[in-house]
Amino acid sequence: MPEDMEPGVIRKLDEVVVNRIAAGEIIQRPANALKELLENSLDAQSTHIQVNVKNGGLKLLQIQDNGTGIRREDLEIVCERFTTSKLARFEDLAQIATFGFRGEALASISHVAHLNIQTKTAKEKCGYKATYADGKLQGQPKPCAGNQGTIISIEDLFYNMPQRRQALRSPAEEFQRLSEVLAKYAVHNPRVGFTLRKQGETQPALRTPVASSRAENIRIIYGAAIAKELLEFSHRDEMFKFEAECLLTQVNYSAKKSQMLLFINQRLVESPALKTAVDAVYATYLPRGHHPFVYMSLTLPPQNLDVNVHPTKHEVHFLYQDEIVERLKQQVEARLLGSNSTRTFYKQLRLPGAPDLDETQPGDKTQRVYPKELVRTDASEQKLDKFLAPLVKSDSGMSSGSSEDAPPLPDESFRVTAAKKSREVRLSSVLDMRKRVERQCSVQLRSTLKNLVYVGCVDERRALFQHETHLYLCNTRAFSEELFYQRLVYEFQNCQEISIKPPLSLKELLILALDSEAAGWTPEDGDKTNLAVSAAEILQNKAPIMREYFGLRISEEGELESLPSLVPQHRPCVAHLPVYLLRLATEVDWEQEARCFETFCRETARFYGQLDWRDGSVGAGHPRWTTEHVLFPAFKKYLLPSPRLKDQIYELTNLPTLYKVFERC
Numbered sequence: 001m002p003e004d005m006e007p008g009v010i011r012k013l014d015e016v017v018v019n020r021i022a023a024g025e026i027i028q029r030p031a032n033a034l035k036e037l038l039e040n041s042l043d044a045q046s047t048h049i050q051v052n053v054k055n056g057g058l059k060l061l062q063i064q065d066n067g068t069g070i071r072r073e074d075l076e077i078v079c080e081r082f083t084t085s086k087l088a089r090f091e092d093l094a095q096i097a098t099f100g101f102r103g104e105a106l107a108s109i110s111h112v113a114h115l116n117i118q119t120k121t122a123k124e125k126c127g128y129k130a131t132y133a134d135g136k137l138q139g140q141p142k143p144c145a146g147n148q149g150t151i152i153s154i155e156d157l158f159y160n161m162p163q164r165r166q167a168l169r170s171p172a173e174e175f176q177r178l179s180e181v182l183a184k185y186a187v188h189n190p191r192v193g194f195t196l197r198k199q200g201e202t203q204p205a206l207r208t209p210v211a212s213s214r215a216e217n218i219r220i221i222y223g224a225a226i227a228k229e230l231l232e233f234s235h236r237d238e239m240f241k242f243e244a245e246c247l248l249t250q251v252n253y254s255a256k257k258s259q260m261l262l263f264i265n266q267r268l269v270e271s272p273a274l275k276t277a278v279d280a281v282y283a284t285y286l287p288r289g290h291h292p293f294v295y296m297s298l299t300l301p302p303q304n305l306d307v308n309v310h311p312t313k314h315e316v317h318f319l320y321q322d323e324i325v326e327r328l329k330q331q332v333e334a335r336l337l338g339s340n341s342t343r344t345f346y347k348q349l350r351l352p353g354a355p356d357l358d359e360t361q362p363g364d365k366t367q368r369v370y371p372k373e374l375v376r377t378d379a380s381e382q383k384l385d386k387f388l389a390p391l392v393k394s395d396s397g398m399s400s401g402s403s404e405d406a407p408p409l410p411d412e413s414f415r416v417t418a419a420k421k422s423r424e425v426r427l428s429s430v431l432d433m434r435k436r437v438e439r440q441c442s443v444q445l446r447s448t449l450k451n452l453v454y455v456g457c458v459d460e461r462r463a464l465f466q467h468e469t470h471l472y473l474c475n476t477r478a479f480s481e482e483l484f485y486q487r488l489v490y491e492f493q494n495c496q497e498i499s500i501k502p503p504l505s506l507k508e509l510l511i512l513a514l515d516s517e518a519a520g521w522t523p524e525d526g527d528k529t530n531l532a533v534s535a536a537e538i539l540q541n542k543a544p545i546m547r548e549y550f551g552l553r554i555s556e557e558g559e560l561e562s563l564p565s566l567v568p569q570h571r572p573c574v575a576h577l578p579v580y581l582l583r584l585a586t587e588v589d590w591e592q593e594a595r596c597f598e599t600f601c602r603e604t605a606r607f608y609g610q611l612d613w614r615d616g617s618v619g620a621g622h623p624r625w626t627t628e629h630v631l632f633p634a635f636k637k638y639l640l641p642s643p644r645l646k647d648q649i650y651e652l653t654n655l656p657t658l659y660k661v662f663e664r665c
């Protein structure tokens with residue numbers, strides 16, 4: 001070390017400079033100051049809060065409220081550090097329910113700007129006006145006229161910190177931030193009326209009425225497009241002791257800009273962990289790079305909340321954070337899927353390029369009617385005879401005849417016809433089935449399905465697919481059954497039909513069924529012909545239900561005329577038809593509505609999930625082809641997988657593991 005080097009002299013920094021630097025940490029721009037002032041006004045029970053701004057708040061930021069006001073004797077010390085009316089003892093720190101508790105906001109502001117307070121309490125006859133600098137009252141408060149409440153004026157922010165001042169070059173940007181802060185508080189506090197004005201302009205930049213609602217304020221501030229898609233719910237969690245109130249957009253809405261309004265114990269905060277979790281739920285449904293609008297208000301036991309992480313108090317941490325975030329994620333997931341218009345979501349799943357909606361009516365391709373756009377204007381449309389109107393016959397014979405690689409019909413006698421228009425389902429039993437499907441849908445698995453890449457068929461029951469770097473083996477049969485079940489539930493009353501020409505005799509089919517091993521007939525069961533006749537009778541009795549709701553037709557002569565068409569290009573395997581019909585007669589609970597639909601759908605799904613593997617050929621229409629070109633695309637497009645299906649998927653390997661293996665070689 002050179003000898004002529006003198007050690008630096010350590011000096012105590014000037015107190016004013018220290019305070020100024022500390023203040024600059026808390027108040028970094030006008031929007032931080034506004035947040036503190038809004039919280040103070042709300043703490044003071046105000047019902048009207050008006051903000052005036054000049055030059056993005058850099059020249060002037062003024063906030064006027066009609067709250068309790070500040071007592072004359074407190075004006076002396078109100079701007080000194082650590083003075084607060086909200087906290088008397090250290091132990092109170094944990095109990096504090098009001099926003100501020102550190103008594104630092106006004107003090108900080110007074111160190112970096114010219115600060116004026118005009119205030120009047122209910123008790124005092126007149127108001128007082130006081131000026132502050134560096135935390136100290138300048139002169140004496142002057143009596144003045146005025147209404148109850150407080151006006152706080154901040155002028156020339158950072159006049160004494162030129163570099164800080166220079167960094168904030170754009171008043172427009174600062175104004176934008178101010179209005180964002182105000183907007184968020186306005187949504188969170190709908191009982192209070194907020195106004196934001198640029199000085200000199202007659203129209204306020206933003207205004208919400210007193211005694212409004214959160215949804216209404218969202219509409220006023222963020223627009224109708226968001227407001228009409230809002231889903232509102234609250235959740236109370238006993239386990240982790242928190243309450244959440246949420247307003248978030250359904251999956252029909254998305255925007256490039258991410259909007260998350262998060263309040264924890266009434267203060268505006270940010271929680272990157274929660275944001276990431278919520279975004280992940282939506283990512284499955286929204287286009288890439290698009291986001292929802294989310295408002296959440298959480299209430300936690302104050303002792304579980306740590307707000308002292310950052311001087312600006314924006315970022316918070318709380319006890320059980322991971323668990324609470326996970327709970328909220330589940331809630332959002334469940335509500336999104338359980339919400340009413342998720343039927344639109346389900347329908348939307350199939351809209352992109354879905355041929356089955358509009359190609360059934362050749363020559364009328366121009367107007368695709370989205371289910372969500374169907375408005376019933378004429379009550380007579382709901383009359384039963386309307387539903388039984390003659391079917392429109394498709395001349396191609398296939399609903400998806402336009403597809404280039406459409407297979408030849410496996411059986412020339414199977415033709416698809418379609419009902420004209422979506423009919424609205426009102427039966428609560430069916431709506432409940434849908435709700436159950438949606439509620440149980442695993443978002444994670446749904447996302448896997450959506451993005452999978454088909455690899456190949458292993459055997460009758462199993463196929464391989466890849467997702468990201470993972471290779472999976474899945475039980476195709478279990479997936480198909482669930483798929484067809486859901487198709488029945490969602491196409492209820494709107495099933496297209498596969499017509500059978502010539503029609504097949506029920507009785508003959510049933511005898512065939514009884515002859516098969518699967519039926520397990522024994523002589524004790526009685527004469528086969530008699531059994532077939534009575535099974536045919538049951539089916540014929542119930543024919544109107546099957547025709548009306550599922551597009552399965554049985555003629556008066558006891559002949560099977562059509563079956564539901566559930567997935568384009570898919571035909572159930574004829575070999576299993578007899579046993580299916582027999583099971584319809586014996587396994588479906590025809591007595592009780594909800595049970596009846598449930599068992600009918602399950603039986604039908606079971607039948608449709610069977611492929612004819614005895615057919616050893618390859619090419620279009622055959623099992624391997626169907627698995628790849630019909631079933632997997634349908635899984636991707638339609639299936640809302642319940643977590644139960646997770647047991648039907650097995651991860652064989654993944655790339656990172658393979659790398660490890662190869663590294664050793």
Ligand code: ADP
Nearest residue numbers: 040044069084085100101102103104105106150
């Ligand atoms: P804190 O809010 O943490 O107490 P502040 O520096 O923000 O600290 O405010 C100091 C005190 O000034 C508050 O405790 C409150 O008593 C009083 N005060 C500030 N703003 C208002 C207001 N708008 N109406 C009534 N009292 C106010």
Ligand code: MG
Nearest residue numbers: 036040100105
């Ligand atoms: Mg405060």
